[in-house]
Amino acid sequence: MFALATAFYIYGYLVAPLIKFAVSRTREFQADATAALITRNPQGLIDALKKISGNSTVEKLSDKQTISSICIANPLTKGKQNSFFSKISGLFATHPPIEDRIKVLQAVDGYK
Numbered sequence: 001m002f003a004l005a006t007a008f009y010i011y012g013y014l015v016a017p018l019i020k021f022a023v024s025r026t027r028e029f030q031a032d033a034t035a036a037l038i039t040r041n042p043q044g045l046i047d048a049l050k051k052i053s054g055n056s057t058v059e060k061l062s063d064k065q066t067i068s069s070i071c072i073a074n075p076l077t078k079g080k081q082n083s084f085f086s087k088i089s090g091l092f093a094t095h096p097p098i099e100d101r102i103k104v105l106q107a108v109d110g111y112k
Helices: 002-039 042-054 064-070 084-092 098-109
Strands: none
Touching: 002 042, 002 084, 002 098, 042 098
């Protein structure tokens, strides 16, 4: 019984949230693809995402950790995209990186 309870505990606190976040990232890609189909202008969406990602730092706020959850792009990662921690924390992200979203939209638009 203890082993079964431990397995459920691990599933509930580690595996289930990872699945939830992965589904959320997938839905974000689907929302981008649907927006590209509805507007028939994937390039406009690509330009908007590039503009958002161009300057996503929050410089004037004293508590960046609190405000970062309402930002479209993560204001806390300035030049830290290739660190080990950012790769691991990507598993817990609800939104995919903007660069990946742009690549998918470029594929929809016919770019290579």
